[in-house]
Every structure is written in C-alpha cells, then in structure tokens.
Amino acid sequence: MDIVVENLTKRYGDQVAVNNLSFKVKTGEILGFLGPNGAGKTTTMKAITAYLYPDSGTVHVGNYSLDKNPEEIKRNIGYLPESNPLYQDMPVIDYLRFVAEIQEIPRNEIDDRLLNVINSCGLEKEKHKKINELSKGYKQRVGLAQALIHSPEVLILDEPTVGLDPNQIKEIRELIKRIGKEKTVILSSHILAEVEATCDRILIINKGKIVADGSTEELRKQASGKEIYRVMVEDGEVNAVYEALKSIEGADMVDILDAGKKMFEVQGASGTRLAKAIFKVCVSNHWILMQLTPVETKLEDIFMELTTG
Amino acid sequence: MKQTWIITKRELQAYFDSLMAYILLILFLGFSGFFTWLYGSDIFYIKQATLMPFFNIAYWTLFFFIPALTMRLISEENRMGTMELLLTKPIGNWQVITGKFLASLILIILALLLTIPYVITVSSIGNIDGGEVFSGYLALVLFSAMYISVGLFTSSISNNQIVSYLLALFIGIFFQVIFNMLAENASGVVGHILDYLSVSTHFESMTRGVIDSRDLIYFLGISFIGLVLTDSILMKKRYA
Numbered sequence: 001m002d003i004v005v006e007n008l009t010k011r012y013g014d015q016v017a018v019n020n021l022s023f024k025v026k027t028g029e030i031l032g033f034l035g036p037n038g039a040g041k042t043t044t045m046k047a048i049t050a051y052l053y054p055d056s057g058t059v060h061v062g063n064y065s066l067d068k069n070p071e072e073i074k075r076n077i078g079y080l081p082e083s084n085p086l087y088q089d090m091p092v093i094d095y096l097r098f099v100a101e102i103q104e105i106p107r108n109e110i111d112d113r114l115l116n117v118i119n120s121c122g123l124e125k126e127k128h129k130k131i132n133e134l135s136k137g138y139k140q141r142v143g144l145a146q147a148l149i150h151s152p153e154v155l156i157l158d159e160p161t162v163g164l165d166p167n168q169i170k171e172i173r174e175l176i177k178r179i180g181k182e183k184t185v186i187l188s189s190h191i192l193a194e195v196e197a198t199c200d201r202i203l204i205i206n207k208g209k210i211v212a213d214g215s216t217e218e219l220r221k222q223a224s225g226k227e228i229y230r231v232m233v234e235d236g237e238v239n240a241v242y243e244a245l246k247s248i249e250g251a252d253m254v255d256i257l258d259a260g261k262k263m264f265e266v267q268g269a270s271g272t273r274l275a276k277a278i279f280k281v282c283v284s285n286h287w288i289l290m291q292l293t294p295v296e297t298k299l300e301d302i303f304m305e306l307t308t309g
Numbered sequence: 310m311k312q313t314w315i316i317t318k319r320e321l322q323a324y325f326d327s328l329m330a331y332i333l334l335i336l337f338l339g340f341s342g343f344f345t346w347l348y349g350s351d352i353f354y355i356k357q358a359t360l361m362p363f364f365n366i367a368y369w370t371l372f373f374f375i376p377a378l379t380m381r382l383i384s385e386e387n388r389m390g391t392m393e394l395l396l397t398k399p400i401g402n403w404q405v406i407t408g409k410f411l412a413s414l415i416l417i418i419l420a421l422l423l424t425i426p427y428v429i430t431v432s433s434i435g436n437i438d439g440g441e442v443f444s445g446y447l448a449l450v451l452f453s454a455m456y457i458s459v460g461l462f463t464s465s466i467s468n469n470q471i472v473s474y475l476l477a478l479f480i481g482i483f484f485q486v487i488f489n490m491l492a493e494n495a496s497g498v499v500g501h502i503l504d505y506l507s508v509s510t511h512f513e514s515m516t517r518g519v520i521d522s523r524d525l526i527y528f529l530g531i532s533f534i535g536l537v538l539t540d541s542i543l544m545k546k547r548y549a
Contacts, residue, residue, distance in 0.1 A: 081393050089327065102400055104312075
C-alpha cells in the first residue's frame with residue numbers, strides 16, 4: 001500500500017508543527033524520517049495513523065483516505081508510538097492477545113499470530129511476565145510485536161530501536177528490512193547510521209518542511225553539490241603538483257593533506273568530471289597516480305547543513 | 310459492539326488484577342451491611358421489612374466509591390500514552406468510552422448482586438414489597454450509571470487521578486445535595502428545575518416503588534450527557 005501525504009498542515013496554537021508537507025512512499029520502500037527535535041516527525045506520523053486530525057491536507061493509504069475511511073487505514077497500519085506506551089500491569093501475552101482482538105484478527109487465527117510475533121520479536125521467554133517487569137529493550141520488543149501482530153501492510157515506527165543493545169538493534173533492523181521488502185515502512189530516528197543502514201530513502205524535515213528527499217547517495221550530491229577526491233601521487237614536487245591540480249578547470253579548492261606523502265584533497269562542483277581531469281594532469285606530467293578516491297560527505301554533515309541556520 | 314466489549318473485558322480484568330474490584334466489593338458490602346443491619350436507623354431499629362435502610366446507605370457509599378473506580382479509566386491512559394495506542398487501532402472514541410463505562414457498571418452491578426442475600430433475609434422476617442425492591446435496585450443501577458459517566462468525564466479532564474476523583478465529587482455533590490437544598494429555598498420555575506436536577510428527588514421516588522419515565526429520563530439523560538462530554542474532550546485532544 002502506498003502512502004500519499006498531500007499538503008499536510010498541523011498547528012499547535014501559534015506554532016506550526018507541520019507546514020504543507022507532501023510526500024509519497026511506495027510499497028516495498030523503507031522511508032527514513034529524519035529531523036531535529038521538534039521538526040514535526042512525530043506529528044506527521046500521528047496524522048498518518050489517524051490519531052491527530054490535521055488542520056488541512058490529506059493522507060491516503062492505499063485507496064483509503066483519512067477523511068473518509070480512517071477505520072480502514074487503522075486496520076492496515078501497525079504503529080509503534082514514540083514513547084512506546086504499554087499497559088504496564090498486563091502480562092505480555094495477555095496484552096498481545098488484547099491488541100490482536102482489537103485489530104479484529106479472527107479468533108481462530110489469534111494463537112498462530114501470537115506465536116508468530118512472539119518468535120520474531122524474541123519474546124519467547126518473557127511472554128508470561130508482566131510488562132513492567134521487563135527491561136527497556138524487551139518493552140520495545142513488545143511494542144514492536146503489537147505493531148506487527150495483524151501483519152499490517154503499512155508499518156509506522158517512531159524511533160524503533162531506542163533503548164536496545166547493539167545485538168538487539170541489529171536484529172530489529174534486520175526484521176524491519178525483511179518486513180520492508182513487501183510492506184511500506186516509515187521509520188523515524190535520530191540515529192543517522194541507523195537510517196542509513198535500514199532505509200531505501202531518506203526524508204529530512206526541518207521546521208515542518210521537507211529539506212531533503214532521496215537515497216543516501218542522492219542526498220550527498222544534493223546537499224553538497226560537490227565532488228571531493230583524495231589524490232596521492234608519486235614523483236613530482238609537492239608545490240608543482242599543488243599548482244597543477246589547482247589549475248584544473250573546475251577544481252575550486254585544493255588542500256594539501258600530507259606534504260610528505262604528497263596527498264591532496266581536491267574539491268569541485270559535481271558533474272565537472274574532476275576525476276578525469278586529475279588523471280590527465282598526472283599523465284601529462286608523468287606523475288604516477290597512487291590514489292584517487294572519491295570522498296563521501298557524511299550523512300551527519302548533510303543533516304547539519306540542512307537543518308541548521 | 311464487539312470492540313466495546315473487548316475494552317470492557319480488559320478494564321474488568323484490570324479491576325480484578327489490581328485488587329481494586331475486591332477492595333470495592335468488600336468495602337461496599339461492609340459499609341452497607343453494617344448500616345443496614347447493625348447501626349443507625351437499621352432494619353431492626355425501624356422494625357419494618359423493607360430495604361430502605363440499605364438503599365439510603367448505598368446512596369452515599371456509591372457516591373464516594375464510584376469516582377474511585379472511574380478516576381483512572383481515562384486519565385491513566387492519557388498519562389501513559391496508551392490512549393494513542395488504542396485510538397490508532399480500528400476502534401473509535403465512543404467505543405473506548407462506552408467500553409470503560411460498561412466495565413464500571415458491571416462491577417457495580419456485581420456489587421449489588423452480592424447484596425441479594427439481604428433481600429432474602431428481609432423477606433424471611435416479614436412481608437417485603439417486591440416491586441419496591443425491584444425499583445430500588447433499578448434506581449441504584451441508574452444512579453451508578455450517572456455517576457460513572459460523571460467520573461469518566463472528570464477522568465478525561467485531568468491526567469491526575471486524585472484531581473479526577475475530587476472533581477467528580479465536586480460535580481456530584483451538586484446533584485447529590487446542593488440542588489436539593491437550593492430547590493427548597495427557591496420557588497416557581499427555578500425551584501422546579503433545581504428540584505428536577507437533584508438526584509434525591511428521583512432516587513426517593515424510585516426507592517418508594519414508583520418507576521416514572523421522568524426519573525428514567527433523568528438518570529439516562531445525565532449519563533448520556535456525561536459520555537458525550539467525555540467524547541468531546543477526547544476529540545479536542547485529537548484536534549489540538
């Protein structure tokens with residue numbers, strides 16, 4: 001099921017939490033939702049899950065619209081809210097059964113589904129414990145299990161790996177990736193590495209607006225608009241090489257990283273075929289090119305560039 | 310309807326798991342039993358085969374116990390964030406509210422059923438008026454429904470259970486006592502309105518064995534208004 005968000009706007013008093021936001025997520029896509037605190041990630045998710053009513057704009061999930069058939073949308077969405085609210089004094093299995101009943105899973109399928117999510121979320125040993133006796137990581141698993149229990153077409157996860165240890169994070173990421181192959185997943189996170197590792201596409205929002213949209217590679221290009229290469233040559237004299245590199249058309253900046261090893265960093269606008277030019281310069285001067293590596297902008301840098309100032 | 314019942318089942322389970330239900334049942338039976346049989350204007354004191362003493366004491370015990378049952382129903386869900394969880398499932402505000410309402414009402418009805426031995430005992434001592442007993446119990450159920458609905462409303466206003474409890478008593482005391490007191494001093498239309506708003510007017514006529522549609526409308530009407538107000542508070546939170 002595709003998710004289509006159109007011109008979504010939500011205000012809290014004078015404050016605009018989400019400002020005319022539009023985007024689309026396709027089936028089989030995992031969308032990473034990034035943004036600084038208060039950017040409107042959670043508000044958008046609450047609107048998609050039909051919990052908050054937006055001031056204007058619409059959300060379509062599959063063929064269902066938020067205005068006309070919210071119940072149908074809710075039936076097809078699995079949602080893990082940010083704070084992972086749970087009925088603390090219920091045993092895990094009772095709680096999951098309660099959610100299964102509310103999700104209108106047919107009575108004869110409930111036991112199978114329960115077994116299934118308990119296995120896939122690794123809750124086998126904890127299933128008879130009360131939820132408030134569980135550690136944070138296990139609570140998070142219960143939260144995930146309740147979102148998955150009706151095998152929803154759309155999965156919305158607000159910071160799914162908070163509080164998990166590295167092993168668990170790995171497991172959960174793999175689980176999300178597996179689910180994401182057939183279903184539509186939106187996940188928000190402030191851990192950039194996580195989004196990079198799990199998501200096919202990244203949406204960065206700031207102050208309620210989209211500031212970047214695309215795969216990690218696309219974002220890198222889009223954000224910096226630059227190509228950076230690390231160059232190392234043998235032979236030649238440092239200053240001569242430096243001058244030669246600087247004279248290349250399109251090379252905006254050349255840094256000497258290590259004079260002894262003759263290591264440089266060349267920066268230029270993207271699409272100027274900088275690598276080719278560097279190679280040619282070296283050949284014509286009979287320098288041996290030892291290294292020519294594209295340097296990737298880190299997602300952190302892109303994020304900071306887009307969301308500050 | 311099915312969704313409502315799922316909520317009711319969970320709430321009842323929560324009442325019994327948290328011992329709340331047992332405490333309520335024991336206190337209710339203890340208090341009402343004590344004042345019906347042993348102390349004050351009890352049955353042996355008035356020397357009549359009637360359940361009037363029980364109805365009169367239940368009038369007050371329920372007044373104080375019901376807000377204790379309802380205070381956490383919605384405030385706790387709002388505070389813990391589980392309301393968001395519920396409302397993003399295929400279930401509406403109204404089903405959540407009525408489910409919780411029913412759970413409390415069922416618990417109260419259970420408490421009232423446990424006083425059936427009183428009826429049996431009294432009927433074995435003297436000639437009891439069956440109609441009066443029936444309409445008295447009906448009055449207690451309707452009376453409870455009304456205060457449960459008020460309690461749900463106050464529980465939706467505040468995320469603090471104690472505030473919800475006190476607020477329910479505050480609103481309740483108007484219906485319970487204040488309107489009646491004011492009605493005695495007012496005359497004309499105002500007096501009539503205040504008299505109609507007072508619970509005791511309707512409660513007394515029902516415990517005397519008269520089932521009048523005005524009384525039924527009163528209890529059911531206020532219950533309904535309370536539920537609608539609760540719904541509007543929940544709705545407001547989703548539009549906020």
